Amino acid sequence: MGLRRFIAEAERLLRSAGVQEPLVQVNRDPGFGEVSSTAAFQLAKSLGRSPKLIAEEIAARIDVSKSDLISAVEAINGYVNFKANWMEYSRVILEEILSSGERYGSSGAGTGKRIIIEHTSVNPNKPLHVGHARNVCIGDTLARLYRFLGYDVLVLNYIDDSGTQMADVILGFMELGYSLDPPAEMRFDEYCGDVVYVESVRRAESDPSLAEKRRQITREIESGSGKAFELNSMIVRRVLMDQLKTCWRLGARYDLLNMESDILAYGLWDEVFEKLRAAGAVYFADSGPKAGCWLLDLSGHPVLSKEGDEVLIKSDGTTTYIARDIAYAAWKLGASSKDFSYEVFGENPDGSRIYATSMSGGARIPISGAVKVINVIDVRQRRPQEIVRYALGLLGLDATKYVHYGYEVVALSRKDAERLGYSPEPSQKVVHMSGRRGLYIKVDQLLNMLRERAMKEVRERHPDWSDDMIFETGEKIAVAALRYALIRQDIDKLIVIDTDEIMRLEGATGPYLQYTYARALRILEKAGSEFSTAPPSEPGEHEKTLLRKMAYLPILLDEFHSSMLIKPIADYAYELASEFNIFYENVPVLRAEHGERAFRLAIVKSFVTVFSIVLDLLGIPRLDFM
């Protein structure tokens, strides 16, 4: 391991010089060497002497003559800096990359362990909007990363097929005369969400008789039989299939679709409720405003206790959403004696099967032994998710395994909201999307806009390309642009979608990454097979910078393993691409002399290896030509 070996060697040298805590860090500014130790600052305190002198003493005691990677140790201002023997270090870096190939950077830390990731979970009554896309892209990227680390990753998509939002759509079909066939050129999910749902909500707001009909429909859906139930099942299936098309377009894949109606029917809740009672975690309210309800006792929670206990069973005997979520969460942790049976729902683009819960299906997919259960849900659900987590603890389960991966929502810029026909208040800087009001930008709509824009660029550059090739390239550029835009932002920051900004194809964007990849391929394509990991002479600065960046991937993935943050991976992808472009512009490869040429070709080949891995982890489609 290149960088890891370098760090280990620096630590070994420091220990040999009598430093017990080496405190080695990778330098941001390599002018101070590859790595540095701040041990002298720490020692200065206990020894009562100047860090500068201590560092000099440490450096003087280190003998680098036996080290093959480290060429010099220097003490500057209290730091002990380690410089690389680049003749050897560059060879080690390149050989590690080329011998590891597509596994480079994976520690295999997850081998034999299962992680459950649930994402998307969009109500099956409407098309996905850009806010949902953030969820999908975050969840899918997490799944890709954990899979790369060796985990057995199971991707779940929770389908709430029985709430009021479904009744709204059914009301439209049963009472407002909407045909089940969408107008030409309109997908079924768009028809349900853009037309039927919005209109139905609007009408029910002003017409109490419609609101009453909707309540009847809700009850009938939940009863498990009848016309509304049958209609609902069919609509859920059709909308879900369309939603999945959008998700697949974004590059996501799924293993299990868990239907809320089945979760209810399987009776997970009854078992969990008994356990909560046995644990003394719930109680029945005899009087007060919550009389007749069963409540979760939150008095032991440091923060939630201030807001009162949580209703789990309403006075009419039905469960609240949070009760069902607690039962479902317990199931994910493998704490339920019950398990679903599944039937094949469809197939992911990669050929793997997607299963859906089913009362009659024959497939059994046991959920057990997950070391972590990740739930990608926006920050507005932070409180309810914390309640779920707390309840898991009360059930005696290991709640630390249950992770609410919260992310901030996506909102519209004033300009885009106005384009959609909304008039923002003067004080409104951003406008939140709303499915009920039809105020949103659909994922497919945005991807289509991006594709048109990209196709125009492709056509200008490649007038000889076929229409199919232009279309396919445009599509991949569109996906790259959107995925990267949604992932490079930190999860706790609101994204204000500005379609003009997102249409940009230059700078720190997905298309920039794709372009860099295609450029690198051209060099390899024109080269022969001769390459050498041994530099003929001390590598130049541009070569070193690129090598350093490539050497960092294993450390980066270790950091992901503990931080779970995907943004640093997105940043790394841009930095790596940027370093390659600088190398590309400044360092000739094909035109170089024999030894240089072979060494630089090894660098380019290694870059393509590393960059392919990173693009795949982010779900950025690779393009051989652009």
Added chain:
RNA sequence: GGGCCCGUAGCUCAGCAUGGAUAGAGCAUCGGCCUUCUAAGCCGGGGGUCGGGGGUUCAAGUCCCCCCGGGCCCGCCA
């Protein structure tokens, strides 16, 4: 009222978890570079009280406290 999150260049944001050497990108702007591996690129210029104030420390954008501004959450909805 209680809780959580955000505040760094004109704009969008990194850096904060594990404090370390002159605070980094992208966009925008100004100026360069295509007979040479794809210019969706590269090079350079200008642009900063890191929201404000205290504190801890050899060292604070990073840790602690207070304040200010903005967002979100607190339903017998989901």
